[in-house]
Amino acid sequence: MLSLWRILWGSKWRIGLTVLCFMFLGFFLTGSRDRTYTAESLLILEDNSASMSSALSRDNSAYANPATAVEVFGARPVIEDVVAQLSLEEDPEFNPFLPREETEPSRLALVIEGLRTRVFGPVEEAEPVDLGADYVSQEVVARVQESVRFLVPPQTSLIHVQATTFDPEKSALLANAVAEAFLNDALRSRLDSVDRVVAQLGDRLVNLRQDFREKEQALQAMKNEAEVVDPTTLRSMATEVTRLKDRREALAQELLTALRLEAEVKDLEGLQASAQAARIAQVPGLQVLRDAVGPDTDNMLAEIQTRRERAQEQSSKLSSSISALEERLTAHSERLLQFNQLEREVEASNEIYEFSQRRLNELSVQADVETAGGRIVFSAHSPQRGNSRGRLRTMLILGFLGMISAVTWILIKQANDQTIRTPSDLKVLLPQAKVVSVPKVPMKGLPFNRKLNLSLLLTTRSTEFSKGIRRLRTTLLSGAPADKSMAVHVASDLVGVGKSLVTLALARSLSYVDKKVLIIIADERGVGVMRLLQGSQVQTGLESVLLGGEDLDNAVIRQKQLGVDLLLNTQEHRTPADLLELDSFKDLLETALQRYDIVLIDTAPVLAAPDAQQVARYVDKTLFVTGCSVSSSDSIEVSLGELFQKGLGSQDVVALYGADGDPQNRQAHYKQKLGVL
Known part of the structure; x- marks a missing residue:
């Protein structure tokens, strides 16, 4: 670092002289330009609380965001309206294909023009070329876009519209025309959006009315086709099904008991009378059966067979009744669900229909009072003083470039220097x-x-x-x-x-x-x-x-x-x-x-x-x-x-x-x- 500083410090006068030469060049370049004038108008954006373009559509407020508004400002359609309003195609400043007005150049401009003529010779006048109207219009619009700037302060809804031309009155007219063209374009855009939304709402309202009528007819037809069971009856039927299932379970238990008694009776056939009496005393069911039909095993088996057949018959009848009740219960439940759903759809369609009808009425009224979403705070006036032509900025930039060039040249020269520089x-x-x-x-x-x-x-x-x-x-x-x-x-x-x-x-x-x-x-x-x-x-x-x-x-x-x-x-x-x-x-x-x-x-x-x-x-x-x-x-x-x-x-x-x-x-x-x- 110190070696580099030593080299640059030893050549400080060369660097300084180069910087001064570049800054002097910047002074001459800016002095040869014509003086320009900048006029400014201020615009504020106002977002309507009841924005019509946001109703049942994806279009939000087009110009609620200042950054979006600036993009619209510089759009070609807006500038084309300004060009047509101010007849800028007839202005030589914006139409380079028209002859410029003869103005008296400054002394510095005359000196520079004389030097340019002495070095490069006189400028030959170009032959006129027949260009299309579209090409000329595009060039004029492009030049107007270059002469207009838009400044948006952060976190505000203000937009500064600045127009720079060689005529102070023209600058004021251009700034005001751009602001008014923007408001007109915004109003036109909002009205077009309202028309689209109203058309969409009208079509949707017709569809909603037809859908409501269809669902209402379907609901009435369902009421007329079959009797709809209320929820209380459905609950009673479900309770009856549960009771029958419990009865069927009890019969199943009786069948199991009969089978066990039948096995016990068959075991008694090979025993003596004393052993049979002891066995019957141990099994309560056998004792009840003996009391009913006597100690004969054949009579016991016949009684058990009769009981079993009777239980099977009752269980079969209960199963048939349960199946029939369950089928009726399922059918009535599905019918009740369909009926309730259709009732809710009819109610929802009715509400949507009524809301859309109210919204359509509101939009129809609001279209008559819609604004452009902004207003001009103050209009531009003709500036009394011209711009500085960027002289200081140009001189500083060229001075910096001169310093970079001088430092680069010195370092390259030092790198290629083959002379003796140190005792080593x-x-x-x-x-x-x-x-x-x-x-x-x-x-x-x-x-x-x-x-x-x-x-x-x-x-x-x-x-x-x-x-x-x-x-x-x-x-x-x-x-x-x-x-x-x-x-x-x-x-x-x-x-x-x-x-x-x-x-x-x-x-x-x-x-x-x-x-x-x-x-x-x-x-x-x-x-x-x-x-x-x-x-x-x-x-x-x-x-x-x-x-x-x-x-x-x-x-x-x-x-x-x-x-x-x-x-x-x-x-x-x-x-x-x-x-x-x-x-x-x-x-x-x-x-x-x-x-x-x-x-x-x-x-x-x-x-x-x-x-x-x-x-x-x-x-x-x-x-x-x-x-x-x-x-x-x-x-x-x-x-x-x-x-x-x-x-x-x-x-x-x-x-x-x-x-x-x-x-x-x-x-x-x-x-x-x-x-x-």
């Missing part, structure tokens, strides 16, 4: 080199108005840039004898990586540790740095010493603010590449090392001029400056290959200018920026 990248490319990161000089102001000022190098305030220069100074002085002068070649791969700036800052830092420093500026492209230090073009310099035999002390310039001496390039007759190949340059360097502790030689970029290759032969160390997000791995490898045939030496240093400083400080810095936003 440089360390991977040059594993044996001494790599030092030097952050950028903190300069304020707009990106296009930032200028290098000498005060930025003279400040005593501790910055990430000054810390990086101190690290570079320590690395450069490490391993060098304290009592020996040192010549340092400052080179770079490309133009604009900050080589000369690092040279000046390093020289000032060396002066802080009591080092006498001479800077030989042999870069012919360093005119800006020369003016920064001197203020004007010098007359004597490197060329005067090498060609004219000028003494070094007379040619150098003492920069008191930086605390260093400068030998500048005058560029009078020869280029630095020619001067650095002279043998006198070697003599100059030896003389300078006798008078100064450190001599910094600032040459042109390796890929721009061959100056650096000549100087590399005479120096003790080389400081190779690369630019963060400027130098690539290819440019560094090619430059070092041309500068050193055997590669970097153990004493050479590579500086990455523009890289971030200490990671902890960098993280805290961007967290602070992010927290402020």
